[in-house]
Amino acid sequence: MSTAKTGSATTETARMRPAKRRRENQGRLAFWLLLPASVAVFGVIVYPILRTLLISFFEVTSVLAVDTPFVGFANYLSALSDSGFWSAMGRTLYFTLTSTALELVLGLGLASLLSAPLKFRWLFRAVVVLPWAVPTIVSAAMWKGIFNAEYGALNAVLFQFGLIDSYHAWLGDPALALNMVILADVWKTTPLVAFFLLAGLSSIPKELYEAARLDRAGWVRIFRSIVLPLLVPSIAIVVVLRTVEAFKVFDIVYGMTRGGPANGTQTIAYYTYVTAFSDQNYGVGSALSYLIVVVILLLSAVYLRTLRRSGMSAL
Amino acid sequence: MNRQRRLSILLHTAAVGVGTAIAAPFVLMIIASVSPQSNLISRPLKWIPDTLYLERYQAIFSGGPNSVGASFRAAFLNTIVVATGTVIIAMVVGVLGAYAFARLRFRFRRGFLMIFLATYMLPQIALLIPLYLMLNSMNLLDTRLGLILVDTSLVIPFTLWILSNYFATIPEELEEAALIDGCTRMGALFRVVLPSAKPGIFAALMFSFLLAWDEFMYALIFTSSDASKTLTVSISEFAGRYTTDFGLVATGGILAALPPVIIAVIFQRYIVSGMAAGAVKG
Numbered sequence: 001m002s003t004a005k006t007g008s009a010t011t012e013t014a015r016m017r018p019a020k021r022r023r024e025n026q027g028r029l030a031f032w033l034l035l036p037a038s039v040a041v042f043g044v045i046v047y048p049i050l051r052t053l054l055i056s057f058f059e060v061t062s063v064l065a066v067d068t069p070f071v072g073f074a075n076y077l078s079a080l081s082d083s084g085f086w087s088a089m090g091r092t093l094y095f096t097l098t099s100t101a102l103e104l105v106l107g108l109g110l111a112s113l114l115s116a117p118l119k120f121r122w123l124f125r126a127v128v129v130l131p132w133a134v135p136t137i138v139s140a141a142m143w144k145g146i147f148n149a150e151y152g153a154l155n156a157v158l159f160q161f162g163l164i165d166s167y168h169a170w171l172g173d174p175a176l177a178l179n180m181v182i183l184a185d186v187w188k189t190t191p192l193v194a195f196f197l198l199a200g201l202s203s204i205p206k207e208l209y210e211a212a213r214l215d216r217a218g219w220v221r222i223f224r225s226i227v228l229p230l231l232v233p234s235i236a237i238v239v240v241l242r243t244v245e246a247f248k249v250f251d252i253v254y255g256m257t258r259g260g261p262a263n264g265t266q267t268i269a270y271y272t273y274v275t276a277f278s279d280q281n282y283g284v285g286s287a288l289s290y291l292i293v294v295v296i297l298l299l300s301a302v303y304l305r306t307l308r309r310s311g312m313s314a315l
Numbered sequence: 316m317n318r319q320r321r322l323s324i325l326l327h328t329a330a331v332g333v334g335t336a337i338a339a340p341f342v343l344m345i346i347a348s349v350s351p352q353s354n355l356i357s358r359p360l361k362w363i364p365d366t367l368y369l370e371r372y373q374a375i376f377s378g379g380p381n382s383v384g385a386s387f388r389a390a391f392l393n394t395i396v397v398a399t400g401t402v403i404i405a406m407v408v409g410v411l412g413a414y415a416f417a418r419l420r421f422r423f424r425r426g427f428l429m430i431f432l433a434t435y436m437l438p439q440i441a442l443l444i445p446l447y448l449m450l451n452s453m454n455l456l457d458t459r460l461g462l463i464l465v466d467t468s469l470v471i472p473f474t475l476w477i478l479s480n481y482f483a484t485i486p487e488e489l490e491e492a493a494l495i496d497g498c499t500r501m502g503a504l505f506r507v508v509l510p511s512a513k514p515g516i517f518a519a520l521m522f523s524f525l526l527a528w529d530e531f532m533y534a535l536i537f538t539s540s541d542a543s544k545t546l547t548v549s550i551s552e553f554a555g556r557y558t559t560d561f562g563l564v565a566t567g568g569i570l571a572a573l574p575p576v577i578i579a580v581i582f583q584r585y586i587v588s589g590m591a592a593g594a595v596k597g
Contacts (some may be wrong), residue, residue, distance in 0.1 A: 005492060008377065026419040026420055026421055026423065027419075027420075029415070029419060029500060030419040030421040030424075031413040031417040031421075032415075033412055033414060033415035033419070034411070034412045034415050035433070036407075036408040036411060036412070036574065037408045037409065037411070037412035037471050037475060038412075040404065040405075040408055040464075040467050040468060040471055041431060041434060041467075041468045041471050043437055043468075044442075044446070044464060044465055044467075044468035045434060045442060045468055047441065047445060047449065048441070048442035048443075048444075048445035048446050048449070049437065049441070049446035049497070051444075051448075052411045052441050052442065052445055055444065055445075062449070063444070063448070110333065113326070113329060113330055113333060115423065116324070116326045116330070117323070117326075118326060118327060118330050119327070122583075122584070123331050124334055125332075125583050125584070126580045126583060127334045127338050128333075128334070128337060128339065129579045129580060129583045129586075130341055130576060130579070130580075130581065131337060132525070133525060133572065133575040133576040133578070133579035133580075134341065134568075134572045134575070134576065135528060135529045135530055135546070135547055135550070135571060135572060135575065136531065136547075136548075137529075137531055137533075137547040137548075137550050137551050137554075137572050138550055138568040138572050140551075140554075141550055141553070141554040141564050141565075142340055142341070142344045142553070142565070142568055143340065143348065143567050144554060144564065145344070145561040146340055146343060148561065150356070151355055151358075151360070151561065153343050153360060156358075156359060156360035156362075156468075159359070160359055171489045187337070187340065191337070195583075195586050195587065195590070196590065198587050199586070199587050199590040202587055202588075241435075244435060244436050248439070248440075250438075250439075250440070250531075250532060251529075251531045251532065251547075254531070254535075254551065255551055255554065268441055269438055272438075272440050273440055273585060276440070276443070276444065277536075282444055284413075284442070285440075286441070286444070289438055289440050289441030290441065291535040292438050292440075292441070293436065293437060293438065293441060296436045296438075297436065300436065
């Protein structure tokens, strides 16, 4: 990637040297081309970002509050000293690491299957794309029904095959419920991960496989020495995107469990939502959302560093 | 040869197994939507319904005013309007911006793109309260337009990313020929780049449509009536209100999933070609 870029950049400068004016026009054209996107994105988010930062330093206990004393870092301190925050953080980390790891491993398998020479491959791909297309809230309602303690299909199938001798309340136990939410998230998101990795797989030149096969390399060796290193950039993007998304997880929790039972599935975004909107504590809620941003930034930085150190050198 | 055949059989078996596992929950939901309620609460569960029970679909399609059906139909229309509006804006704005990122040399190009992509790290919840006040002061609360405005800010970074990566893979020579022939930059974008960027455009279209259709948190907070409430909100209300009637929730869910599923199945062959560039270049 970097060689291609420097290559095109040098030819570019060589070509552009006589026409310096055109490059200045490029800057102006770029400004006009990017203006609509910038207005549409930053026009919506810049003011709220700053306003939320501001609110996080004040005590605001109603949307229309008039008396909002400045409290400095008190909101952050009270968030950080609340045990509810740390357990929500712990659950979110567990959710993030488990779901991302499962989605990556299953996604790799699914991607290889998607790229395999199958008859009716279009049909297989159409089936795989299905969970991705189903809206998150619909899939949450679907899994809630399947995991239902009295009439759910999961109980029915396990019972009728004799794998359990009584119906379970899958969403009734805090720790179990969190795992069930993870299962639903894995069903929904693995296809997206798989298609993303498939895009990476399909850009690996066929000649490499043929050469490896001529050298009598087994498929484990091919996977470890060719596929994995060349897939590292794709894996890096997937891991970062999934981590960010999983850390912000809200919809599927709202749809399946509303954070329950006994706050067992209350992730940090949900905890923030409850603090801000149910408890009407907007100051602490704003402080919490900034804490989420900080953790996401940290996680992404750590991931990118490790992946770069372990993988990019192989390229 | 024999070994290859064995491998092929193994692969096909795996594909059938995996495909069944992926489709099973969705198929269950379809079955539940056409099973009479007595089948759904029987023990042992009746997997095949006694009769084809279509009354829930009927209730949704033909319920009179103030019924569940009328509210659902309003939500469906709202979602179509909001998703289509969002996709159109995000694609137009995305094509223009992506062209600048892919082709033009200007200061802070990379940094600017990174800022767009970094907005993805912001949790929506961090913006909810000020956005609520903003929309309120512009009289855009509980309107489709308000929802389109906030949704586009979520979708545009994705269209910019997919499209600029794809545009970068199109040989620059094609465009230069057009420029030499007297074409303007914009002319080159619309006559040369866009026609050869179909996979990237379809991938971006599909991505942004699924994102817009799926959006929940903004809709949950910023809409309150049939005037703008979208399907995701409507389904979550369904699931909260009719906890014992999984059949009805399933029916609503199937209908709400239908448009994105159709779009995804039609466009799935462009995902890989449209994103292949993005996966490598990042």
